[in-house]
Amino acid sequence: MENMEVNEIFDIAIVGCGPAGLSAAINGANRKKKVAIFGTEFCSPKLHRAPSVENYLGLPNLTGEEMRKRFLGHLDVMKLSINKNKITGVYPEEDGFALQAKDKFYKTRTVVLATGVSTVKPIDKEVEYLGRGVSYCATCDGPLYKGKKVIVLAYNREGLEEANYLAELAAEVVLVPVLSEKDAQGVTLEQKIKVVKGKPKGIIGEMWATGVALEDQNLSADGIFIIRESVLPDQLVPGLEISNQGIKVDRSGATNIPGVFAAGDCTGAPYQLSKAAGEGQVAALAAVKYLDELKNKAREQLATV
Template sequence: MSERYDIAIVGSGPAGITAAINAKIRNKRIIIFGYENLSNKLYLAPKINNYVGFPGISGKDLTEKFKDHLKEMDIEITYERVDSIYAMGDYYALMVNDKTYEATGIVLATGVSFGKPFKGESEFLGRGVGYCATCDAPLYKNKVVTIIGYNKESIEEANYVSELAAKVYYIPMFKGDVDLNSNIEVINDKPVEIIGDSHVNKLVLKNSEVETDGLFILRDNISPDQLVPGLLVEEGHIKVSRDMETNLKGCYAAGDAVGKPYQYLKSMGEGQVAALNAVSYLDKLSREK
């Protein structure tokens, strides 16, 4: 049986960590999924001029202050990517690789993905296109797999897939060295379109094309409605009320994921509101039992 948490927070940027801190202060059992640098957008910011009390602070220094606060609160980040979240009635199931976590309430602080889907991506989702290589790799034993990787974590997934698949193509979408197994072929080209009939069979690139049985697109995050089936999204952002509640009971959202302006202080305020209302939701459920 999976371990049940009060609140699961997806995302470790300013909105996510603020939600985690506020939920922890109110004695809720939490789990927060994110990254070692918390948020690359924040970490790589050369100078931040509108963060009250810290004029001109660098993103790296502010990240360290955030980490110190989390450490003081005894909050640890779970360095795993959530692949999908399913509403199960009175709780949510979070799928992470080959594991499942359960939580009564959810706070989505996933940020916003600025990349548009590739042509054919949505049409072939579940029919050869996937977002978790380690989850679905066994389906492609002795077959040809193509991986479009946007981060260093995608390298680990590609290496794992190469132990099962007959052939693996890796297309890096970032700059830097890629430490891949010797049997993986790197293609430095730009993906354009995914083609197939009932199932994916080809990836067209700007200067070439490859025949493939499966295709994994490993971005830092995926669109919210793909992450949480049934979630209401408008113009690429999660639709929320003033309480930061989504159309799904017990599911809240905050930060860039819910819309502009994409500002750190705005995200943190929303993270606090989302957490406090998630706590109220849990307390109400307890009283009703």
């Protein structure tokens, strides 16, 4: 991470703006920590779609959308905002972590992962070829494919925009749109982009990824870019321990990486609103305790010099 541009320095960076992430943000801010919230354009679609919420203590008979607006309203009261830059990597450093969002980097002392559960599972061999011809970030890795052929699997609107960016670099761009026509409205594709419709089944390759297998045909390319709403947790944070249930955490929300905590649906079932909000609070308070302990250790070391 040498020579990177650090735009901000935070005490707690929260990745995700669902109930767990927003709860973590509010509790971290209440403890006078500098908090950053990184989320999507719409927080949170899962809650928005709920026809009713009957089991949240003290707030009966609300729709999911009414609950969502109350959560966001709480952020407004506390003058907290959501950074819409998508985090694609979290990397440990000597005194904290660097968070990458395309060509921007943010510095934080602790991280709370509240990424929820992705409804889109990895395609066959996707994870195995990550970093070997498969990438989740066109801005990060696009320059490596200047003058070459690339495939973009676009699961959201951002994927279409990334295809346009790659069209400026690559000799050929093949776009496989895996999103609804409604979500694609308003995006004009560069003329050189070739659109191929089909459902991606897996990555083709040997030592290096060489293409994508669709249901009815195979596509070849020098590089493949897979653009979704969220990155798999263990790919987002290298070395993070996960299980079949989700990210492995203790009762404080601590992961196997010191300074990294997790909360909400990404830690496993039950996938309940109250559980997510509660875990967000616990993880934030654990991050605050971790920060205070680091500060006390630093003071003790100075006192002994």
